[in-house]
Amino acid sequence: MTQDGDIPGPQRIETDVVVLGAGAVGENAAGRVVQGGLEAVLVEPALIGGECSYWACMPSKALLRPGTALQSARSVAGSREAVTGTLDARSVLERRDSFTSHWDDAGQEEWVRATGIGLVRGRAVLLGPRELRVETNDDGGPLTLVARHAVVLATGSTPVVPPIKGLDGMDYWGTREATSAHEVPQRLLVLGGGVAGTELSQAWARIGSTVTLVARHDVLDNYPEPARELVKAGLAADGVDVRTFIGADFVRGTVDGGVEMGLADGSVLAADKLLVSTGRTPALSGLGLEGLGLDAVRLASDDTGLVEGTDWLYVVGDAAGKVLLTHQGKYEARATGAAITARARGSLSGAGAPAPWSREVSTANHYAVPQVVFTDPEIAMVGRTLEQARADGVNASETSLELSVAGSALFADDYRGWAQMVVDEDRKVLVGVTFAGPGVSELLHAATIAITGEVPLERLWHAVPSYPTISEVWLRLLEKYGL
Ligand SMILES: Cc1cc2nc3c(=O)[nH]c(=O)nc-3n(C[C@H](O)[C@H](O)[C@H](O)COP(=O)(O)OP(=O)(O)OC[C@H]3O[C@@H](n4cnc5c(N)ncnc54)[C@H](O)[C@@H]3O)c2cc1C
Numbered sequence: 001m002t003q004d005g006d007i008p009g010p011q012r013i014e015t016d017v018v019v020l021g022a023g024a025v026g027e028n029a030a031g032r033v034v035q036g037g038l039e040a041v042l043v044e045p046a047l048i049g050g051e052c053s054y055w056a057c058m059p060s061k062a063l064l065r066p067g068t069a070l071q072s073a074r075s076v077a078g079s080r081e082a083v084t085g086t087l088d089a090r091s092v093l094e095r096r097d098s099f100t101s102h103w104d105d106a107g108q109e110e111w112v113r114a115t116g117i118g119l120v121r122g123r124a125v126l127l128g129p130r131e132l133r134v135e136t137n138d139d140g141g142p143l144t145l146v147a148r149h150a151v152v153l154a155t156g157s158t159p160v161v162p163p164i165k166g167l168d169g170m171d172y173w174g175t176r177e178a179t180s181a182h183e184v185p186q187r188l189l190v191l192g193g194g195v196a197g198t199e200l201s202q203a204w205a206r207i208g209s210t211v212t213l214v215a216r217h218d219v220l221d222n223y224p225e226p227a228r229e230l231v232k233a234g235l236a237a238d239g240v241d242v243r244t245f246i247g248a249d250f251v252r253g254t255v256d257g258g259v260e261m262g263l264a265d266g267s268v269l270a271a272d273k274l275l276v277s278t279g280r281t282p283a284l285s286g287l288g289l290e291g292l293g294l295d296a297v298r299l300a301s302d303d304t305g306l307v308e309g310t311d312w313l314y315v316v317g318d319a320a321g322k323v324l325l326t327h328q329g330k331y332e333a334r335a336t337g338a339a340i341t342a343r344a345r346g347s348l349s350g351a352g353a354p355a356p357w358s359r360e361v362s363t364a365n366h367y368a369v370p371q372v373v374f375t376d377p378e379i380a381m382v383g384r385t386l387e388q389a390r391a392d393g394v395n396a397s398e399t400s401l402e403l404s405v406a407g408s409a410l411f412a413d414d415y416r417g418w419a420q421m422v423v424d425e426d427r428k429v430l431v432g433v434t435f436a437g438p439g440v441s442e443l444l445h446a447a448t449i450a451i452t453g454e455v456p457l458e459r460l461w462h463a464v465p466s467y468p469t470i471s472e473v474w475l476r477l478l479e480k481y482g483l
């Protein structure tokens with residue numbers, strides 16, 4: 001990196017690659033290009049580590065885990081008798097605080113510097129191809145950044161605010177507030193039955209809130225019905241009042257600082273806090289994209305992350321809007337970092353597309369995206385559902401069963417679970433797998449490997465699950481399929 005301190009006016013830094021956003025995805029993109037021998041500068045106006053570390057994955061999972069651990073102890077005779085109390089809200093919140101490093105990013109900054117990545121704290125705007133202006137946080141004045149090879153947008157996503165009468169100007173929680181709150185609301189109203197709304201409903205119900213969840217479709221409607229029915233039963237057991245297939249007409253504040261929500265059926269719900277978790281959209285506005293003739297709502301990009309119509313601009317992670325998950329965003333970032341490095345070296349020509357499954361492309365985005373809903377019970381799903389596979393033109397079959405093996409019976413008394421595999425009948429390989437039940441998230445990676453590796457079912461039959469583990473469900477599925 002060369003810093004020209006001699007020229008008058010704004011500071012100017014020239015480097016190989018500039019990455020906007022130091023969330024988990026931006027960190028990985030910058031890390032990969034540096035590992036590949038190029039220079040990189042990360043630009044970040046807020047905390048290094050982004051949403052996942054401080055307001056999403058980590059705090060939400062830290063809020064959920066104590067309730068799952070308690071329920072696990074309660075679900076086995078012998079340990080059940082030892083459980084005499086409820087969750088200690090204060091300890092749960094303090095443990096959550098430790099997982100967010102008390103919203104202090106010193107540790108992550110240390111990693112960035114130790115990795116050899118340049119860091120600028122400020123907000124960047126594109127001025128032209130490969131050229132950016134940064135308003136620095138420390139009043140050091142504006143900075144001009146020039147990228148010799150590429151600019152990577154890893155600016156994340158912002159919450160979608162639904163057009164509900166009264167919401168504008170009201171004091172309500174988004175997922176940021178719901179994952180970082182230090183007080184337990186007595187009554188919590190949750191709008192949005194996606195993963196965030198469902199997980200946070202259960203987390204706060206178990207910590208002590210009385211929760212009502214309002215979903216305009218079904219809860220978790222992207223997942224197979226038997227799986228979501230198990231989650232809904234889990235929510236009901238925690239006292240969550242789940243209202244499905246109903247929309248909100250209006251919200252309004254009450255004199256005691258609470259909130260009321262009018263539903264389409266004329267009923268009115270009252271609570272102390274409202275959480276709005278109705279999805280997220282790529283954070284692309286204010287980046288100067290319009291000035292370059294690019295779309296500031298959604299950028300079309302190829303599997304290396306290269307933005308259509310450019311040979312220098314890449315988009316990854318939530319900002320790309322393909323898969324809004326940390327692990328998949330980091331995977332995209334590793335591919336993009338490798339592609340930028342290869343193109344800079346000339347080993348990948350121009351904007352030419354590398355072969356599928358090579359290190360420079362995120363091919364798995366199309367076939368094997370793993371996702372876990374960390375409720376209790378959990379849903380763990382990878383690849384395609386039967387409906388998605390058929391819509392993609394796959395000659396697909398499904399085999400499903402109740403998850404009932406020696407390992408599950410040992411795991412919890414009255415264990416209830418469900419499993420499904422979706423098979424491409426022409427190629428006799430798996431294209432989708434879903435598990436639902438307590439503790440199933442750790443089963444998922446085996447399914448991800450089977451789908452990514454296109455393991456023939458005849459060979460998968462020889463992958464013998466240990467006895468007595470929940471993984472024996474694999475054997476039951478394959479037997480039911482006909483092997
Ligand atoms: C409640 C909740 C729970 C979740 N749980 C999980 C989970 O368990 N597992 C999972 O895989 N995913 C989970 N997700 C999704 C996950 O949080 C995101 O997919 C992930 O954080 C995206 O990472 P990112 O780096 O793309 O974006 P971010 O982490 O949002 O980082 C983007 C960064 O860009 C910066 N930025 C923005 N504009 C500029 C600019 N102009 N210049 C410089 N920097 C800029 C921002 O300040 C920010 O730090 C969850 C999401 C939510 C809301």
Ligand SMILES: NC(=O)c1ccc[n+]([C@@H]2O[C@H](COP(=O)([O-])OP(=O)(O)OC[C@H]3O[C@@H](n4cnc5c(N)ncnc54)[C@H](O)[C@@H]3O)[C@@H](O)[C@H]2O)c1
Nearest residue numbers: 162192193194195196197216277278279280324372373374
């Ligand atoms: N465990 C995890 O991996 C995890 C956990 C939380 C969030 N996330 C990710 O973060 C992203 C955001 O999560 P999310 O749950 O907010 O988004 P989502 O897209 O999963 O769900 C949003 C929900 O809000 C509903 N909705 C939209 N507008 C509405 C309205 N006007 N009224 C009522 N409901 C409305 C939608 O029908 C949908 O069910 C997701 O893409 C998700 O993958 C992942």
